[in-house]
Amino acid sequence: MASIGDIEQAETIEVKPSKAFVAFLNEEKQNKETLKNAETALILAEGKPTQKNYDEAATRVTSLTKEQDDFIKRLAIVKDNVPIYTAVELAETKQTKEQLDAATALVAQATLNKDALAKRLTTVQQKITEKEKAEKQIAAAREAVEKAEQEPTDDHYNQAIAKxxxxxxxxxDLTARANGIKQAITTQKAAAEQQAQAAAQTPETPTPNTQETGEMVLVTTTGSKYHNRKCGNGTYTPTTLEEAQARGLTPCSKCY
Incomplete structure (x- = not known):
């Protein structure tokens, strides 16, 4: 606003920034955006130091126009922890004692998320223990089923079912095999019952007694003949003809 005597006159002055200044502002804005992206990527990599996250953070950090010593140091720490994180993931996937032991040794050297990684390995240990227990139970159940298949009795079947x-x-699979054993036992019982019923309905045939049905003769203790009656002095005892002939005795000419 300017005054000349009693007259006031307003004028607008337009100030235009130079191209260099505009370029400077744009560069600063871009640098801030690049710095923000690098910080975000680095925080993600620190929280989850996988190879993928490390590569992304490294790309962002190296794209900074101004060297950021803090970022580079943090990135180096992430790089050192990538193999540790990978080992933990492998232990979680494989769930073997070898992988667990290897991961545990590396986690002891971790500088990022050490407590969280240790808890994850504790969970792995629990799963391995449960897995080993289940394997032992399956082995015991399989052994019981095999025994019942070899000797299909109610006792062996019940033991297999319990396992x-x-x-x-x-x-x-084991349940299906156990059902087969039960069916075999049922079939055996039915067959045994049928045999018992058939035996009960069939009269027994007496076994012939050769001593009762065979021809009987009389012999003496010192004689060489067998007789069908007492024909002289001496003590006569009854025996079968077969026994007398087996002793070499011949028939008495008076009796036969």
């Missing part, structure tokens, strides 16, 4: 019921998630 199968102990399995946390069941076992369709």
């Amino acid at each position: 199968i019921k102990e399995l946390p998630n069941g076992h369709p």
